[in-house]
Amino acid sequence: MATVRLLYFASLREAAGRDTEAVDSTAPDLTALYAEVAARHDLHWPRERLRVAVDGAFARWDDGLRDGSEVAFIPPVSGG
Amino acid sequence: MATVRLLYFASLREAAGRDTEAVDSTAPDLTALYAEVAARHDLHWPRERLRVAVDGAFARWDDGLRDGSEVAFIPPVSGG
Amino acid sequence: MGARDQGIVPARFELSGVAFDIAPLRTRLLDDRAGAYASFEGWVRDHNDGRPVRGLHYEAYAALAATEGQRIVEEAAVRFAITGVHCVHRTGELAIGDLAVWVGVSAGHRGAAFDACRFVIDEVKARVPIWKHERYADGDAGWLHPEPVAPAE
Amino acid sequence: MGARDQGIVPARFELSGVAFDIAPLRTRLLDDRAGAYASFEGWVRDHNDGRPVRGLHYEAYAALAATEGQRIVEEAAVRFAITGVHCVHRTGELAIGDLAVWVGVSAGHRGAAFDACRFVIDEVKARVPIWKHERYADGDAGWLHPEPVAPAE
Numbered sequence: 001m002a003t004v005r006l007l008y009f010a011s012l013r014e015a016a017g018r019d020t021e022a023v024d025s026t027a028p029d030l031t032a033l034y035a036e037v038a039a040r041h042d043l044h045w046p047r048e049r050l051r052v053a054v055d056g057a058f059a060r061w062d063d064g065l066r067d068g069s070e071v072a073f074i075p076p077v078s079g080g
Numbered sequence: 081m082a083t084v085r086l087l088y089f090a091s092l093r094e095a096a097g098r099d100t101e102a103v104d105s106t107a108p109d110l111t112a113l114y115a116e117v118a119a120r121h122d123l124h125w126p127r128e129r130l131r132v133a134v135d136g137a138f139a140r141w142d143d144g145l146r147d148g149s150e151v152a153f154i155p156p157v158s159g160g
Numbered sequence: 161m162g163a164r165d166q167g168i169v170p171a172r173f174e175l176s177g178v179a180f181d182i183a184p185l186r187t188r189l190l191d192d193r194a195g196a197y198a199s200f201e202g203w204v205r206d207h208n209d210g211r212p213v214r215g216l217h218y219e220a221y222a223a224l225a226a227t228e229g230q231r232i233v234e235e236a237a238v239r240f241a242i243t244g245v246h247c248v249h250r251t252g253e254l255a256i257g258d259l260a261v262w263v264g265v266s267a268g269h270r271g272a273a274f275d276a277c278r279f280v281i282d283e284v285k286a287r288v289p290i291w292k293h294e295r296y297a298d299g300d301a302g303w304l305h306p307e308p309v310a311p312a313e
Numbered sequence: 314m315g316a317r318d319q320g321i322v323p324a325r326f327e328l329s330g331v332a333f334d335i336a337p338l339r340t341r342l343l344d345d346r347a348g349a350y351a352s353f354e355g356w357v358r359d360h361n362d363g364r365p366v367r368g369l370h371y372e373a374y375a376a377l378a379a380t381e382g383q384r385i386v387e388e389a390a391v392r393f394a395i396t397g398v399h400c401v402h403r404t405g406e407l408a409i410g411d412l413a414v415w416v417g418v419s420a421g422h423r424g425a426a427f428d429a430c431r432f433v434i435d436e437v438k439a440r441v442p443i444w445k446h447e448r449y450a451d452g453d454a455g456w457l458h459p460e461p462v463a464p465a466e
Contacts, residue, residue, distance in 0.1 A: 010291035011303040056223035078304035079290030080261050090444035091456040136376035158457035159443030160414050195358040205348040
């Protein structure tokens with residue numbers, strides 16, 4: 001069991017109805033964590049279109065959850 | 081016989097020792113005019129490295145001389 | 161270039177929540193060794209994909225945007241023979257005509273200045289976690305989430 | 314681009330015998346339809362081909378330079394999807410760090426802005442009758458007359 005803080009941005013934030021939340025999860029990796037979160041908030045973004053970041057750095061979907069870390073799901077960017 | 085005004089720029093001007101001069105010439109075209117001028121002023125630029133302009137527009141070396149026109153021999157440029 | 165050999169190429173990326181002046185940023189890139197300066201500015205257009213736009217909003221994941229943007233300008237300093245590079249990206253509310261992003265690059269020669277400037281804006285658009293929210297003249301609004309393999313503009 | 318379709322792309326080339334401010338020239342290129350602006354500046358470097366440079370002088374065949382420069386910016390307006398293009402080239406005496414040439418281009422998208430800006434400076438360097446006279450730190454001086462097929466910088 002890890003407690004992580006989730007961050008949501010742009011349309012993911014609107015879909016989730018919040019910009020951050022704390023979750024307790026037994027997910028073995030970030031892929032499984034996103035699946036849990038997407039089911040709970042009815043997020044329609046397929047994971048393949050997203051990137052994931054942990055503690056302000058891009059991470060890999062098969063990375064495990066670190067207790068106390070900050071996890072962000074990153075929809076396609078549109079700066080510039 | 082045509083009377084033309086010659087313009088010299090950059091190192092051609094220094095080699096000719098003047099920036100302009102009036103010349104009377106029977107040269108049939110601008111190629112022959114440059115040959116005359118190069119011989120008189122000991123200019124060492126081969127014609128192939130130069131461009132020629134008449135009355136403020138680029139011209140062709142086989143153009144004839146127009147009486148009263150302004151002719152410039154253009155060494156390789158180095159602006160920018 | 162000497163600057164690169166000496167490992168002292170200034171490379172800086174910043175987010176700005178407010179309008180900023182380019183002039184002093186450009187001045188800091190002036191360098192007696194530099195013969196070339198290329199810059200890019202992204203402005204808010206009055207339309208997008210044929211739809212009239214009234215204004216927009218940029219949201220950023222600030223911590224990650226700052227580190228990823230800094231990585232991009234440092235990559236540019238390594239890949240190209242430049243003497244300095246700086247990029248600033250706006251966040252928050254912008255109106256038509258407002259400056260959204262600026263990139264300035266100084267270099268010994270123009271090829272490297274252009275190439276590095278283009279590299280930075282391309283990479284920023286592709287990699288930095290900033291999202292554009294457009295408001296349209298018809299009252300509609302929405303986030304832009306381009307397809308991963310967007311056609312080159 | 315709409316601007317090109319309507320045939321109203323401002324395209325301007327000028328010689329300037331004195332230092333000039335870029336800011337008001339850039340402002341004139343602002344356009345609500347334009348999302349991108351690319352600019353290039355050529356600065357007087359403190360060296361050339363390894364030789365320390367103290368200063369330089371630009372001589373122009375002014376009448377021909379003005380018409381050939383104008384032709385180049387008008388070619389750019391036809392070849393690229395831009396909304397405006399302006400180039401100013403200095404003549405006369407310049408010191409290290411002085412601005413020698415400026416090109417500004419506005420466009421709907423960044424690709425055209427970069428491509429047109431690069432086209433204009435490349436063509437100006439190749440075609441416009443302006444000559445650079447450099448003074449070196451060792452007291453020597455001379456005109457620059459590059460080989461016709463100069464290596465790309």
